[in-house]
Amino acid sequence: MGWRSIMISRPARLKREHFSLAIEQDETVTLPFEDIAVVVLNHRQITLTHPVLSACAEYGISLYSLGDNHQPNGVFLPFLNHSRTTRMLRLQLQAGKPLIKQAWAAMVRRKIENQGRCLALAKREGSKRLEAIAADVRSGDMENLEGQAAAFYFPHLFGSGFYRGEEGWINAALNYGYAILRGAIARGLVAHGLHPSIGLFHANEQNAFNLADDLIEPFRPLVDLHVFREAKRAGGEKAELSPEDKAGLVELLNADVGMTSGCMSVLSAIEYAVESLCRVFENGENGHTLDLPALIGLKTHALEY
Numbered sequence: 001m002g003w004r005s006i007m008i009s010r011p012a013r014l015k016r017e018h019f020s021l022a023i024e025q026d027e028t029v030t031l032p033f034e035d036i037a038v039v040v041l042n043h044r045q046i047t048l049t050h051p052v053l054s055a056c057a058e059y060g061i062s063l064y065s066l067g068d069n070h071q072p073n074g075v076f077l078p079f080l081n082h083s084r085t086t087r088m089l090r091l092q093l094q095a096g097k098p099l100i101k102q103a104w105a106a107m108v109r110r111k112i113e114n115q116g117r118c119l120a121l122a123k124r125e126g127s128k129r130l131e132a133i134a135a136d137v138r139s140g141d142m143e144n145l146e147g148q149a150a151a152f153y154f155p156h157l158f159g160s161g162f163y164r165g166e167e168g169w170i171n172a173a174l175n176y177g178y179a180i181l182r183g184a185i186a187r188g189l190v191a192h193g194l195h196p197s198i199g200l201f202h203a204n205e206q207n208a209f210n211l212a213d214d215l216i217e218p219f220r221p222l223v224d225l226h227v228f229r230e231a232k233r234a235g236g237e238k239a240e241l242s243p244e245d246k247a248g249l250v251e252l253l254n255a256d257v258g259m260t261s262g263c264m265s266v267l268s269a270i271e272y273a274v275e276s277l278c279r280v281f282e283n284g285e286n287g288h289t290l291d292l293p294a295l296i297g298l299k300t301h302a303l304e305y
Contacts, residue, residue, distance in 0.1 A: 177223030
């Protein structure tokens with residue numbers, strides 16, 4: 001499985017050289033495709049060849065494009081490259097409502113728990129309140145505790161005047177970080193034969209990533225904590241996302257989170273979470289639980305060679 005996250009923010013030509021990606025700029029850099037998980041194209045003067053796209057599909061690499069507002073506006077994913085795609089699609093479609101509601105409740109519960117951990121790590125008040133809300137989440141979250149938690153959480157993290165709809169650096173950074181996570185999760189879903197448009201809670205007919213929008217929920221507080229620290233470090237003077245800001249958000253894919261089997265990078269945690277979701281679909285209501293990430297900070301995962 002790939003582990004490198006690559007952002008290209010200067011004019012470049014991308015081409016395939018055997019089993020490696022060649023990035024031609026002032027100098028040419030080559031990277032093995034098997035090491036790459038994510039490539040972000042962040043400049044209008046980047047060109048790439050068809051063999052590069054084919055290699056991205058072959059190696060399961062997510063290739064992001066950015067729009068005129070420098071926010072991710074598209075992601076290239078492999079096309080049905082899993083041997084059990086049809087079987088997993090049937091399992092998704094046949095999943096019963098009790099199973100779906102329980103899985104969604106687990107995602108909401110862990111999301112709110114991580115929001116509480118985010119407030120604690122940011123040394124903001126309110127973590128105990130979020131722990132109590134998380135404990136009250138029931139099957140299907142019929143009381144919309146997710147929404148109630150969000151209304152409490154964001155003002156406590158970013159200040160009483162903050163709301164998600166306003167323009168500014170914080171929301172731009174949050175949106176950028178969430179979009180990177182969303183694409184990485186969609187990649188993991190496709191790689192395991194799941195169809196990303198068939199969600200548990202999210203069900204927009206025009207959304208190709210409903211299931212990714214479900215599974216992203218427990219991962220979001222990692223982006224929130226990073227954005228909080230970066231905004232605080234800049235003293236509120238940031239205006240637009242810089243290339244360094246975007247690179248830092250992409251690098252969160254290599255941050256450590258806690259999973260049942262121990263600490264691992266976000267990219268690895270996504271794989272484990274998707275695998276556990278596959279087992280939930282396969283086992284029905286026979287008691288298998290989702291393996292979801294716990295926020296533990298912003299430390300980058302240490303790679304061993």
